[in-house]
Amino acid sequence: MTRLLSLVPLVAALGFAVPVLAQEEQSTAPFAYRQLSDPAQEREAQALMETLRCLQCQGQSIADSDAPIAGSMRSLVRERIAAGEEPEAIRGWLIERYGDYVSYAPQLTTLTWPLFAVPLVIVALAALLLRKRFRRGEAR
Known part of the structure; x- marks a missing residue:
């Protein structure tokens, strides 16, 4: 009987090992x-x-x-x-x-076109502002 009781931890450990091995698949x-x-x-x-x-x-x-x-x-x-x-x-x-x-x-779609257009608008505004600033500098 004591021999059977000593196997309980081993059987329990094997019982827990099977799900762990299945998760690694x-x-x-x-x-x-x-x-x-x-x-x-x-x-x-x-x-x-x-x-x-x-x-x-x-x-x-x-x-x-x-x-x-x-x-x-x-x-x-x-x-x-x-x-x-x-x-x-x-x-x-x-x-x-x-x-x-x-x-x-x-992909360029009706939902994503602003994502493509906004950077172009920002670059155009920056170019316009820089152009105005440099023209003012030349007038002085």
Whole structure:
């Protein structure tokens, strides 16, 4: 009986170890950590993955992230590239699904045009103010 009681801590430790090991498992997506066999397709997929943001990480591309969702996204990109889909079509699908945040290359839309226009307006105002200031300096 005492021998059985001495096994209780061991069984309890093993019971706690199983969930910990399960948490360490990375993405189950087939191409998350495996490259495509065609080097040209892999280069194309890698170039696209470097321009897509991981939804879980702060500022990392899916090519650099170890998050499970990044692994799933890498696998998805590779699968679609292998199927012959164009990178811009894949980017468009991901933007449609996850929003503009997923792309490091923002699209010009009715919502984002002010982000592109405001810096141009600021530069134009600065040029106008500097021009007036230098003209006043020449008049003296």
